[in-house]
Amino acid sequence: MPGAIYAEGLVKTFGEVRALDGVDLDVPEGTVLGLLGPNGAGKTTAVRVLTTLLRPDSGRARVAGIDVLKHPNEVRRSIGLSGQFAAVDEYLTGRENLQMVGQLYQMGAKAAKARAGELLDRFNLSDAADRPAKTYSGGMRRRLDLAAALVVRPPVMFMDEPTTGLDPRNRQQLWDVIKELVSGGTTLLLTTQYLEEADNLAHDIAVIDHGRVIERGTSDQLKARTGGERVEVVVQTPEMIEPAAAILHRFSAKGLNKAEATVDRHTRRVTVPVTGGAKLLAEVIRELDTHGIEIDDIGLRRPTLDDVFLALTGHAAEDAPATDAESPAAQRAEEAAK
Amino acid sequence: MTASTESFTHSRAPRPSGGPAQAVRDSLVVAKRNLIRMVRIPEVVIFGLIQPIMFVVLFSYVFGGAIPVPGHPGNDPSVYREYLMAGIFAQTVTFATAGAGAGIADDMHKGLIDRFRSLPMSRGAVLTGRTLADLVQTALTMLVLIVVAVIVGWRIHDGFPRALAGIGLLLLLGYAFSWIGALIGLSVRTPEAATSGGLIWLFPLTFISNAFVPTSNMPAFLRHVADWNPFSATVQAARQLFGNPQGAASNAWPMQHPALASLLWSLLIIAVFRTLAVRKYRSATA
Numbered sequence: 227m228p229g230a231i232y233a234e235g236l237v238k239t240f241g242e243v244r245a246l247d248g249v250d251l252d253v254p255e256g257t258v259l260g261l262l263g264p265n266g267a268g269k270t271t272a273v274r275v276l277t278t279l280l281r282p283d284s285g286r287a288r289v290a291g292i293d294v295l296k297h298p299n300e301v302r303r304s305i306g307l308s309g310q311f312a313a314v315d316e317y318l319t320g321r322e323n324l325q326m327v328g329q330l331y332q333m334g335a336k337a338a339k340a341r342a343g344e345l346l347d348r349f350n351l352s353d354a355a356d357r358p359a360k361t362y363s364g365g366m367r368r369r370l371d372l373a374a375a376l377v378v379r380p381p382v383m384f385m386d387e388p389t390t391g392l393d394p395r396n397r398q399q400l401w402d403v404i405k406e407l408v409s410g411g412t413t414l415l416l417t418t419q420y421l422e423e424a425d426n427l428a429h430d431i432a433v434i435d436h437g438r439v440i441e442r443g444t445s446d447q448l449k450a451r452t453g454g455e456r457v458e459v460v461v462q463t464p465e466m467i468e469p470a471a472a473i474l475h476r477f478s479a480k481g482l483n484k485a486e487a488t489v490d491r492h493t494r495r496v497t498v499p500v501t502g503g504a505k506l507l508a509e510v511i512r513e514l515d516t517h518g519i520e521i522d523d524i525g526l527r528r529p530t531l532d533d534v535f536l537a538l539t540g541h542a543a544e545d546a547p548a549t550d551a552e553s554p555a556a557q558r559a560e561e562a563a564k
Numbered sequence: 565m566t567a568s569t570e571s572f573t574h575s576r577a578p579r580p581s582g583g584p585a586q587a588v589r590d591s592l593v594v595a596k597r598n599l600i601r602m603v604r605i606p607e608v609v610i611f612g613l614i615q616p617i618m619f620v621v622l623f624s625y626v627f628g629g630a631i632p633v634p635g636h637p638g639n640d641p642s643v644y645r646e647y648l649m650a651g652i653f654a655q656t657v658t659f660a661t662a663g664a665g666a667g668i669a670d671d672m673h674k675g676l677i678d679r680f681r682s683l684p685m686s687r688g689a690v691l692t693g694r695t696l697a698d699l700v701q702t703a704l705t706m707l708v709l710i711v712v713a714v715i716v717g718w719r720i721h722d723g724f725p726r727a728l729a730g731i732g733l734l735l736l737l738g739y740a741f742s743w744i745g746a747l748i749g750l751s752v753r754t755p756e757a758a759t760s761g762g763l764i765w766l767f768p769l770t771f772i773s774n775a776f777v778p779t780s781n782m783p784a785f786l787r788h789v790a791d792w793n794p795f796s797a798t799v800q801a802a803r804q805l806f807g808n809p810q811g812a813a814s815n816a817w818p819m820q821h822p823a824l825a826s827l828l829w830s831l832l833i834i835a836v837f838r839t840l841a842v843r844k845y846r847s848a849t850a
Contacts, residue, residue: 302684303577313675317601330685331577381574
C-alpha cells in the first residue's frame with residue numbers, strides 16, 4: 227500500500243533546467259522523510275508539486291491517498307504547509323493571521339478564532355498575539371508560520387527548510403515542536419540543507435541532487451556510507467607520520483570498510499574514521515603524547531552535507547552553507563583542512 | 565510549549581461548500597485582510613490622495629484660464645474647472661490599478677500567494693478580495709477629492725441621484741482597472757515593477773481622452789482614439805450626470821451614449837481581465 231506521501235516519476239522542467247528529473251518518493255503514514263540536498267537540487271520544486279502549487283510535466287503523486295493532479299482541492303484540505311515560501315502577513319497580528327488561515331480552511335469564524343487562541347498558547351505567542359507579525363523575531367515568525375500550517379490539524383505536513391537562518395536555540399525549540407507533532411502520528415516531509423536536522427527529525431532520508439533522488443536510507447546508513455566521524459591529526463614533522471598513522475589505526479572504527487588511516491604527506495595530515503566522539507579524541511591525544519608525537523592540530527570531523535555529497539556523487543554540494551557549523555570540532559577540522 | 569498533544573489530533577479541513585457562497589465568503593475574508601493592512605499602512609492611502617489633490621489645484625489654477633471649453637465662449641476659468649473635475653476623478657479611480665498590482669506582486673514576492681494557493685479556498689478569492697479592498701480605498705479617495713473639488717468651486721447641477729450614478733460609473737471603472745492591475749501584479753517579478761507597470765500606460769490612456777482637454781482640436785486619428793477610449797466614455801458620462809460643461813460632443817457612438825458605453829466598457833474589462841488574472845493566479849509561481 228502506498229504511503230501517505232507517494233510520488234512516482236515526477237518530472238518538471240523550467241526552460242533548459244530539469245528541476246525534477248524523475249523523482250520517486252514513498253513516505254509511510256506517521257513517519258518523517260528528510261529531503262536533503264543543496265540549494266537548487268529540486269527539494270522545493272518537489273514540495274511545490276506535492277502541495278498542489280505546481281503541476282509536474284509528468285509523473286503521478288498521491289497525498290493522504292488523494293491524487294494530487296486530479297483532486298488538488300481535496301489534497302489542500304488534508305495538508306499543512308510551512309517553511310521558507312509559505313509566509314504570514316506581516317501587517318496582520320499573529321491572531322489575525324491564524325484566524326484568516328482558519329477561515330480560508332473553511333472553518334467558521336468562531337471556530338477559527340478559538341483555534342487561533344489555542345495555537346498561540348501552544349506556541350508561546352500569547353503575549354505577542356495582538357502585535358503585527360512585523361514586530362516578531364525570526365524564531366517567533368517561524369513558530370507563527372508553523373502554527374498556520376497546523377490550523378486544521380492536518381494528517382500530512384510539508385516543511386520547507388523550517389529552520390534555515392535560525393540561531394541554534396530557536397532551531398532546537400522548533401525541533402522540539404516538530405518532534406511532538408510527529409509523535410502524534412503526523413506524516414511529515416521535511417526539506418533541509420542540514421544533515422544534523424535530518425538526523426534529528428527524520429526516520430528516513432532521501433538525498434536529492436540535480437532533480438534526482440540519488441540515495442535513500444536512515445541517517446546511520448548514510449553516515450556509514452559517508453565514513454562517519456573522523457579524527458584528523460596534523461603532525462609536526464614528516465618522520466612522525468608513520469607512527470601517528472599506526473596509533474590512529476588502533477582507534478579506527480571497526481566494521482567499516484574505510485577503516486584504514488589515510489595519509490596526506492604534503493600537509494602531514496593523518497585521518498581515520500572513528501566512532502566514540504570527543505571522549506575518544508581525548509584518548510587519542512593522550513596516546514600520541516605518550517609516544518612523543520608532537521602535533522600541530524587535531525580535530526574531530528563529523529560528516530557534513532558536503533561529505534555526504536562527496537561520498538555519493540563525487541562532487542561537493544556547491545553553494546550549500548557549511549553544515550554543522552555549531553560544532554567547534556568540525557570548525558577546527560575545517561580550518562585545519564585549508 | 566508544553567500543552568497537551570491533544571491539539572495535534574488530526575482532522576481534515578471542513579469540506580468546502582464550493583460555488584458562489586464560498587467564493588463570496590473567501591473574498592470577504594481576504595478583503596478584510598487587505599483593509600486591515602490599509603489601516604496599518606496609512607502612508608499608502610495618504611500618498612494616494614496627494615497626487616489627485618495636486619492635479620485639481622494645478623490644473624484648475626495653472627491651465628484653467630488657458631483652455632477654452634467649446635460652447636462656452638470667453639476664458640472663464642470656472643468653466644474649465646467644472647469641466648476638469650470629472651477627468652481628475654476618472655484618472656484618480658484608475659490609479660487603483662497600480663495599488664492592486666503592487667499589492668499582489670508583493671504578496672507573490674513574500675510567499676503569501678503560495679500560502680493562499682495551498683489552502684482549500686475559492687480560486688478567485690485572493691484577487692477578488694484585493695480588488696474589493698481597493699474599491700473601498702478608491703471610494704474614500706473620491707470622497708476626499710470631492711470635498712477638495714467643492715472647495716475650488718466645482719458643483720453638481722442636476723441633483724444627487726444623477727451625481728451618485730456618475731460616481732457609481734467612476735467607481736466601476738476603477739474596479740475594472742484594478743483587475744488589469746491584478747493581472748500585471750501576477751505577471752511581474754517585483755512590487756516596484758508592478759507600480760511602474762501599472763502607471764506607465766495610464767498616462768497616454770488618460771491624456772488621449774477628453775479628460776483634460778476637449779477632443780475637438782486633436783488630429784483626426786487621435787480624436788477617434790479618444791472618442792472610443794473607455795476612459796472618455798466614463799468622463800463624458802460623469803460630466804452629463806453632474807451637469808458639468810461637456811465641450812462639443814463628437815458623433816462617435818460612445819460619446820452619444822456615454823453612460824451606456826461606460827457601463828459596457830467596464831463590464832467588458834472586468835470579464836476579460838478577471839478571467840485572465842484568475843487563470844494566471846492558478847498557475848502563479850513566485
